[in-house]
Amino acid sequence: MYAKKFEDTKFEEQFGNEYNILLPKEMTESLQLALVKVKRGSLTPKHTHEDEEQAYIILKGSGIVRLNDEEEKVGEGMIVYIPRETEHEIKNTGEDELTYIYVANWPSAQ
Numbered sequence: 612m613y614a615k616k617f618e619d620t621k622f623e624e625q626f627g628n629e630y631n632i633l634l635p636k637e638m639t640e641s642l643q644l645a646l647v648k649v650k651r652g653s654l655t656p657k658h659t660h661e662d663e664e665q666a667y668i669i670l671k672g673s674g675i676v677r678l679n680d681e682e683e684k685v686g687e688g689m690i691v692y693i694p695r696e697t698e699h700e701i702k703n704t705g706e707d708e709l710t711y712i713y714v715a716n717w718p719s720a721q
Contacts, residue, residue, distance in 0.1 A: 613638055617646065626656050633712070641717050649674065649709040654702035660695060665715045667691040667701065672709030676701045 613634065622629040629648040636643035649655065649672075657677070667676070673686040678699050685691060685701070693699050703709035 620646075622646075622648070627653055628655060636715070636717070643715040645713050645715075647711055647713060649701060649703040649711075651703055651706065651708065655700050657698055657700040659698045660715075662695060662717050663715050664695045665693040665699075665713050667693070668712045668714070670710045670712065672703060672707050673705035674701055674703045674709045 615633070617631070617633065620631050620633055622631045624630075628650060631646040632643065633646055634642060634644040647655075667685075667690065669685050669687055669689045669691070671687055673684070676683050676685050676691050676699065678693060678697050683691070684704075686705075701709070701711070
């Protein structure tokens with residue numbers, strides 16, 4: 612069994628934002644969960660995952676998610692699904708930090 616409190620894990624800086632791996636993919640068959648904090652005015656780099664689909668669960672703040680050429684305003688309580696091979700990024704457009712959990716899934720853990 613794997614059970615941890617958020618505060619027992621630690622954030623690491625990546626791409627100017629904070630990432631906290633809550634459930635490492637090495638501990639599962641095909642999942643990874645992370646808590647992400649995007650600073651005000653900041654964004655995640657545009658990227659694509661060949662084998663990975665993701666879902667974002669927006670916990671706090673507001674922003675814009677771009678999937679290929681589509682944009683969607685997002686905020687607290689929203690879920691965003693990102694299919695495999697879809698270019699995506701998320702930008703914090705709010706006054707506060709944008710916080711979300713991402714859930715990533717692969718055909719098999721890598």
